Amino acid sequence: MKKVIQAAIAIMLAIILLPGRAMAESPVVNQTLFPEDIKDRKIVHACGEYNGVRHANCEEALLEAIDKNRRVIEIDFMFTSDNVLVCDHAFITFGRKTVSYDEFLSSKPDEEGTAMTARRAIKLLKNTDIKLIVDTQEPKLVTVYKELKKICRKEKAEKYFENIVPQIYYEKQYRELESFNNFPEYIFEAYRLTGAPKKGGHADFKYFRKICKRRKKIRYIAFYTDYVNKNAVSMFQKIGVGVIAHPVNTISKYRQLRKMGVTAVMTDVL
Known part of the structure; x- marks a missing residue:
């Protein structure tokens, strides 16, 4: 009888610990983006303003936000035509044409300031506890998160990837991202x-x-x-x-x- 009870307990534990969709859909107990102790409830949009230009997505704006001890920052990410992940909204100045990495560096589309790659942004953020909200216009948004994870690994900032909070526009994007990573x-x-x-x-x-x-x-x-x-x-x-x-x-x-x-x-x- 004792062996039967032990076997039943083992089976129950295996079911509870089994990874999969059931766990992915379980409720999150705490809101980690804004814990209760954070009184300043402001999210810096697209790194903030720089030289009078809003949603700058540039290095100077990000450095200023970090210097001011902002707790939550949103950044826009796009791939260049040669597959470099950069910080920009949608290459608006170029008529939404996807530009090369060299073009992006020489004439930053849409906004002012120093053009910034995703790798540079992670390098600046990795030793902070700042939450990073990821916004992207890329149709295959999972590719952006895969690249960010790869960048974190290259920068020895694997722990910082846990500070990333995805921003989605459609319900189907939730399913896509859940298939890639168990975001909290x-x-x-x-x-x-x-x-x-x-x-x-x-x-x-x-x-x-x-x-x-x-x-x-x-x-x-x-x-x-x-x-x-x-x-x-x-x-x-x-x-x-x-x-x-x-x-x-x-x-x-x-x-x-x-x-x-x-x-x-x-x-x-x-």
Whole structure:
């Protein structure tokens, strides 16, 4: 009888410890992007402003953010035509044409400042505890995360990869990234599905709430500021999801939104 009980316990433990989708979908207990002890709930958008240009994604802006002890920074990543991962939104100055690495270095598309590769960004961040939100317009977004993981390994910064928080736009991207890595949490950036408020967009909060309930590791959802209201914030809080508002570039708006209950704001200049 004793042997039977021991065998049953062993089987139960094996089931509990079995890796796979069931564990990947388990709820995250703590929100690690913004622990409760962080009072300054501001996310630096695209490394912040540089020389009056917002979302600069450049080295000077990142160094300034690190120097100011910012806790959470978002950076945009794109591949050049010769497959170098660089910090840029979408090569807008080049009419969204993908440029080569040499072109990127000689004439940084879209924004001012020193052109920065993903490897340079990781090198600057690796000895900090800063959370890095990854944004990318790449259709095959998993390739970006694979490259970031490879860069962390080359820079002897494997531990820093754990500080990366993926930002997704569609539910299917959650599944894609889960198949690559067991990330502890995600941000769902809703703006592609809502559209812009000034262009007749609409935020269907019940729809987004269903997605968040299905995908338990979506711990934050980001909306355009004009869509955010107290009822929406409360709706997501009830399922353990924090609301992020963007863009927010004045202290008065920041304070108003924080009183409303938003977890954080994304800002270019604050």
